[in-house]
Amino acid sequence: MSKLIDSAVRALAEKLGGGFEGVAKFVIEGEGAIMMDRRGVRAGDDEAEVTLTASADTFRGILEGDVNPTTAFMSGKLKIDGPMNLAIKLGAVLS
DSSP states (O other): OOHHHHHHHHHHHHHHTTOOSSOEEEEETTTEEEEEETTEEEEOOOOOSEEEEEOHHHHHHHHHTSSOHHHHHHTTSEEEESOHHHHHHHHHHHO
């Protein structure tokens, strides 16, 4: 597992608190994937209701608050596969 995935799991767990209503996966190109659900946040590549895919730079920017998730999506830097309402809900927690 990469250092980015390790640190992202910790940061997302802090942001999400008790977990996420639904099952979401964030795929970081070239690094791995992170799962978020009611149980919390963990590294993994399981089935998800919504999958968000971005480069490591875009993901870091979203996580650090330098990149708006909606702007990243609209500019093609963030890809979403699944229900948009879950992606928006996750984006609201991250920003």
